[in-house]
Amino acid sequence: MEQEKQRRLRTLPAVHEVISRLEHEEEFSPFLTNEKQLPRLTQGVRQVLQKARENVNRNFKDSYAEFETSLWSWLKTQLLQELTHPETSLRRVINGTGVVLHTNCGRALLAPEVARFVAEHAEMYSNLELNIETGERGSRYVHVEELLCHLTGAEAALVVNNNAAAVLLMMNTFAQGKEVIVSRGELVEVGGSFRIPEVLKAGGAKLIEVGTTNKTWLRDYEAAIGPETAVLLKVHSSNYRVEGFTHSVSGTELVELGETRGLPVMEDLGSGSFFDGTNLGFPLEPTIQQTVKAGLSLVSFSGDKLLGGPQAGIIVGKEAFVQRLRANQLTRALRVDKLTLAALEGTLLLYKNGGLEEIPVWRMLSLPIESLKSAASELVGALHSNPAISVELKEDFSQVGGGAWPTVDLPTWVCAIRPKQGSVVELEKFLRLGPVAILTRIHKDRVLIDGRTLLEGDREDIVRRLGELS
Numbered sequence: 001m002e003q004e005k006q007r008r009l010r011t012l013p014a015v016h017e018v019i020s021r022l023e024h025e026e027e028f029s030p031f032l033t034n035e036k037q038l039p040r041l042t043q044g045v046r047q048v049l050q051k052a053r054e055n056v057n058r059n060f061k062d063s064y065a066e067f068e069t070s071l072w073s074w075l076k077t078q079l080l081q082e083l084t085h086p087e088t089s090l091r092r093v094i095n096g097t098g099v100v101l102h103t104n105c106g107r108a109l110l111a112p113e114v115a116r117f118v119a120e121h122a123e124m125y126s127n128l129e130l131n132i133e134t135g136e137r138g139s140r141y142v143h144v145e146e147l148l149c150h151l152t153g154a155e156a157a158l159v160v161n162n163n164a165a166a167v168l169l170m171m172n173t174f175a176q177g178k179e180v181i182v183s184r185g186e187l188v189e190v191g192g193s194f195r196i197p198e199v200l201k202a203g204g205a206k207l208i209e210v211g212t213t214n215k216t217w218l219r220d221y222e223a224a225i226g227p228e229t230a231v232l233l234k235v236h237s238s239n240y241r242v243e244g245f246t247h248s249v250s251g252t253e254l255v256e257l258g259e260t261r262g263l264p265v266m267e268d269l270g271s272g273s274f275f276d277g278t279n280l281g282f283p284l285e286p287t288i289q290q291t292v293k294a295g296l297s298l299v300s301f302s303g304d305k306l307l308g309g310p311q312a313g314i315i316v317g318k319e320a321f322v323q324r325l326r327a328n329q330l331t332r333a334l335r336v337d338k339l340t341l342a343a344l345e346g347t348l349l350l351y352k353n354g355g356l357e358e359i360p361v362w363r364m365l366s367l368p369i370e371s372l373k374s375a376a377s378e379l380v381g382a383l384h385s386n387p388a389i390s391v392e393l394k395e396d397f398s399q400v401g402g403g404a405w406p407t408v409d410l411p412t413w414v415c416a417i418r419p420k421q422g423s424v425v426e427l428e429k430f431l432r433l434g435p436v437a438i439l440t441r442i443h444k445d446r447v448l449i450d451g452r453t454l455l456e457g458d459r460e461d462i463v464r465r466l467g468e469l470s
């Protein structure tokens with residue numbers, strides 16, 4: 001083993017040897033003839049040789065089965081990939097996981113026309129904070145406020161950096177130095193370290209927990225109200241469900257209680273949706289409009305979860321309350337960028353004009369099972385002749401992601417791949433470490449690729465990468 005490793009390490013050429021051999025390879029001439037590109041080429045050769053050494057040391061075969069014979073072609077392929085690789089840190093990833101709102105991959109995708117609108121605004125001056133009629137300074141929030149009020153039925157709206165910031169702002173504005181009552185069943189932690197108790201603390205509010213994990217009654221809130229109580233807060237349980245022997249208090253009931261005791265009721269809806277997804281098979285949950293209608297003072301939700309827009313924290317509710325948020329200095333620190341506002345306005349316009357199928361998140365969530373099947377079987381078909389793997393069409397389930405409908409399994413079809421050599425763990429890694437990272441899911445002895453979250457051109461890249469296995 002060790003001997004073989006040493007032998008392999010010795011066969012690796014030196015940097016100058018690689019470069020002089022490349023002089024006979026046509027595809028590298030753009031890099032050899034251009035003085036500016038030469039340092040990049042040298043650097044690339046170093047990196048690829050380093051990668052080869054690491055592979056030998058780990059005894060990880062990567063794409064070359066017979067080391068010596070395929071070394072040169074392996075080096076060339078890797079080098080070309082290295083050189084044509086974008087130099088940016090932020091790169092395209094192929095999401096073959098079927099998780100539509102994949103937090104690690106940037107959550108919601110924008111609709112193409114929304115993305116174009118954003119790109120245009122990145123390159124031009126606009127009336128971001130200008131009242132064109134009077135020539136005076138305006139507010140950046142007017143561009144989306146009317147649309148948000150129109151779509152949600154609320155009196156007023158404000159947008160901040162994300163939903164965590166929205167909750168922080170609400171608590172800081174209305175409950176600093178005071179008490180906030182929250183059910184023990186709603187003290188959530190959302191991925192990426194958002195914890196309701198911590199956010200309340202950061203906002204300067206004191207958390208008063210009521211009820212138990214599975215049951216909270218109106219009388220629990222009632223009993224906890226005291227002279228220091230500032231807000232009754234409801235939080236969407238997002239990424240978990242308490243099932244069985246449970247009870248929680250609805251927004252409507254809390255609003256009634258709040259009215260009799262003179263207290264505002266606020267809700268962190270988490271994902272929040274303009275649509276009830278029951279016709280897509282999702283369990284019934286109050287929409288944003290229904291929550292607003294229940295009479296809550298303020299309701300907050302994310303822009304890049306089920307809404308399908310940019311990262312943002314949207315707060316809608318009663319005018320008097322939103323006005324106090326606007327007056328808080330923190331709002332300035334949490335304000336959103338013009339590109340976010342452009343993306344949000346574009347997305348909200350799609351909702352206003354009824355183009356649900358144009359919003360990628362909803363298009364992916366509502367894909368008919370036949371088209372999921374044909375997407376997966378096209379991939380299976382394209383991979384059939386690959387001698388290094390065996391592929392099958394299989395039924396499976398996709399996930400919504402982003403903490404929305406965590407218990408819902410969306411029926412789908414996947415391309416299930418079994419490597420003829422090596423393990424599935426190695427195959428998953430091989431796909432992830434290619435020129436474009438391909439994210440997949442491992443299930444038992446197979447790597448699964450779900451057609452639900454694949455985009456145009458992804459299939460070709462997957463087929464090409466797997467072709468490098470053989």
Ligand SMILES: *Cc1c(COP(=O)(O)O)cnc(C)c1O
Binds near residue numbers: 164190269303312313
């Ligand atoms: C996702 C979520 C948040 C955090 O929202 P971001 O927009 O990611 O900041 C807060 N509360 C709940 C209930 C959530 O589901």
